[in-house]
Amino acid sequence: MLPALVFLALAAFAAALLGAPHAGRAVTLHLVLAVGAMPLICGAMTHFIPVLTRTRTASAGVLALPAVALAGGVLAVASFGLPGMGWGRYAGALLAATAAGTLLVWSRYRRLRMLGRAHPGLAWYEAALACLVCALLAVLAGAVWPQQWAALRRLHLHLNTLGFVGLTAVGTLTVLLPTAAGRPDPEAGPRLRRDLPWAVSGTLLVATGAAWFSPLAAIGAVFWAIPLLRLGTGWLRLYRADVFARHGAAPSLAAALAGLAFSLLIGAAAATGIPALTPAPAFVAGFLLPLVSGAASQLLPVWLRPGVQGAWHARLRGQLGRHGGTRAMLFCASGVTAGTGREWGLMLGAATLLWFVLQAIAALVRARLSRRATPT
């Protein structure tokens, strides 16, 4: 299921970016975020929550939740793109909120049943899921409170981007980059514990501020900058060579962190009225694309063949991460150009993503052939 969600997300990203000049903005963004990213993130959580709580793997019912979220995302896109589908936004929000809420309750249940203390990354996932549920409830609230729709829309978009995607990403990257580098970060756990209140309060201030009282949003952006700066400087101290390497997953993962910081910065600048800044395309091209391609380079081998990690996994990981450093630079350039109002920035991101997809398909075909040749 997880490898299928990875490829679905990559296909949705490529289709959305290539079709962006012809489709509406809401269609493009929801194809990327609600059809591509949301089910993949929910799927990744069904894998990581048992790991973080040291409990058994998820049941079939829980593993089906990303598909429910996907159905919600498809309905949302249909509601923006097809005539007569206006009801789809409410049905989609309800379906996706049900999936996210169930995942959150399941995570809390696993936490209660586990022995010992949960990994601090779990609280980041739970906060992210709570943001997604609230963001989707904001869409539903628009049906009964139409005069507040403009504010609820801003609440929805910030709770989703900074809250749901941002919190999941930072909680995951903190552990994933050291794993990709092959050296643990002794500061990761304490930093996750210390920084969650900053990130959560930053999200809430940005979202409510953008919706109702803009000075709060500026304070929220400063709050969010604290965990991003701490993580970034920690990485530069411990993993500088991996971050600036030519190959591997680490450069893309580091580029994703830089992309998130850049989107936050230009989001704050755009809110003060500086024209020609477009945070949403920067978020997609500079943050989401390197995040998903970098995480896929590191995680696809273990998701394809769970259990003891051997030479097959290392070889596939090496092939997926090949030229990761060059792609990271292209994603950074794409984020900066897309975020400063140049339409070709998104196309650069799409081309770089397509390069990764073709490389991944070639690597998977080779890995499949070598697996057939060497039975375990």
Ligand code: HEM
């Ligand atoms: C699956 C259920 C979802 C529904 C029903 C939904 C619904 C909506 C609606 C009705 C709007 C206002 C569109 C407009 O102004 O034309 C909107 C905007 C937005 N949503 Fe969602 N959404 C969903 C999921 C998501 C997710 C998962 C994300 C991000 C992770 C997201 C991010 C955004 C963004 C960034 C905007 C602003 C779009 C723009 O600036 O044009 N949405 N959403």
